[in-house]
Amino acid sequence: MSDTDVARFVLVRSRWRAAAPLAVTLVFRALIVAYSLALGVRGGFVFVVFVVFGVTGLIGLIAFVTTLTAPPAELTAGGPRLRALAISPDLTDVAWSDVRAAWIAYLGSQRCLFVLAGERDRPYMAPIPDGPDAAAAVRELSGGTVTVADEPPPRPQTGSPVFRLSGYGRARPTPLLVGILPWVAILVMLPWLTHTPQPWDQTWWPTGH
Numbered sequence: 001m002s003d004t005d006v007a008r009f010v011l012v013r014s015r016w017r018a019a020a021p022l023a024v025t026l027v028f029r030a031l032i033v034a035y036s037l038a039l040g041v042r043g044g045f046v047f048v049v050f051v052v053f054g055v056t057g058l059i060g061l062i063a064f065v066t067t068l069t070a071p072p073a074e075l076t077a078g079g080p081r082l083r084a085l086a087i088s089p090d091l092t093d094v095a096w097s098d099v100r101a102a103w104i105a106y107l108g109s110q111r112c113l114f115v116l117a118g119e120r121d122r123p124y125m126a127p128i129p130d131g132p133d134a135a136a137a138v139r140e141l142s143g144g145t146v147t148v149a150d151e152p153p154p155r156p157q158t159g160s161p162v163f164r165l166s167g168y169g170r171a172r173p174t175p176l177l178v179g180i181l182p183w184v185a186i187l188v189m190l191p192w193l194t195h196t197p198q199p200w201d202q203t204w205w206p207t208g209h
Contacts (some may be wrong), residue, residue: 003195007076007077007141008057008074008076008077009074009075009076009133009134009137009141009207010072010073010074011072011073011074011075011082011113011126011127011128011134012073012126012127012128013070013072013129013130015067015072016068017035017079017127018067018110018127019064019067019068021107021109021110022060022063022064022067022086022107023064024179024180025060025183026057026060026063028180028183028186028187029053029054029056029057029060030057031183031187032049032053032111032183032186032187032190033049033050033054033057035187035190036049036190036194038199038202038204039144039190039191039194039196039197039199039202040196040197040202041194041196042061043187045193045194045195049194050067059087059123060112062087063087066083066086066087066088066089068140069089070083070088070089070091070175071090071091073091073126074091075134075137075138075141076127076141077141078093079093079094079095079096079097079099079142080099080115080123080138081093081094081096082094082115082124082125082126083124083125083126083139084124092124094115094118094124094178095117096142096143096145097145098117098118099115099117099142099146100116100117100118100188101110101114101115101116101149101153102114102116102146102147102148102149103135103136103148103149103150103151103152103153103168103169104128104135104148104149104150104151104154105168105169105170105171106127106169106170106171106172106173106174107151107166107169107170108173108174109173109175109176109178109179110127110173111127111129111130111173112125112126112127112128112169113125113126113134113138113148114152114169115165116153121156121158122156122167123167123168129181133144134148135150135180151171152168152169152171153168155167155168156168177200
């Protein structure tokens with residue numbers, strides 16, 4: 001291994017693999033918006049659907065595109081270079097001396113390295129493959145000053161409810177089926193939730209009238 005390799009460790013080896021979970025949620029958000037329009041949702045329900053699923057879907061699309069186009073996150077002798085947010089197009093340089101904590105946890109089924117640094121309550125993070133390589137690289141490149149924990153710290157007490165619930169990740173991955181079931185349930189329940197006719201009672205249904 002060359003000196004350059006020792007002084008630099010790329011965390012995100014496959015951009016498509018990193019973007020895959022974003023693609024799944026993006027597809028389901030688009031399906032919910034399209035299905036709502038097909039059902040003939042009207043009034044305040046349209047606003048709720050577009051705000052909850054349309055706007056978040058747009059943010060998810062931006063995150064998906066930037067994940068595919070942004071420079072890959074990496075560790076260097078000076079510190080980690082990570083994206084500050086999922087929609088950030090560039091990397092932020094973080095000095096090892098500013099790192100307060102580092103740990104490996106899961107966002108859904110995706111394994112990630114989390115780094116809490118400076119005055120930020122929100123961690124930097126990057127998807128990583130299975131195995132001990134990322135943790136070993138952190139220890140080596142930081143000169144032993146930073147050790148990666150194998151589980152997240154206590155949940156944050158600030159920020160949005162979603163961030164307080166899962167902003168630091170989970171110690172175990174969420175099975176793919178468990179992650180998809182809530183989206184399927186929303187699609188199934190949508191006619192009842194929006195007080196619209198069932199799909200088989202719509203004119204566009206193959207046997208509709």
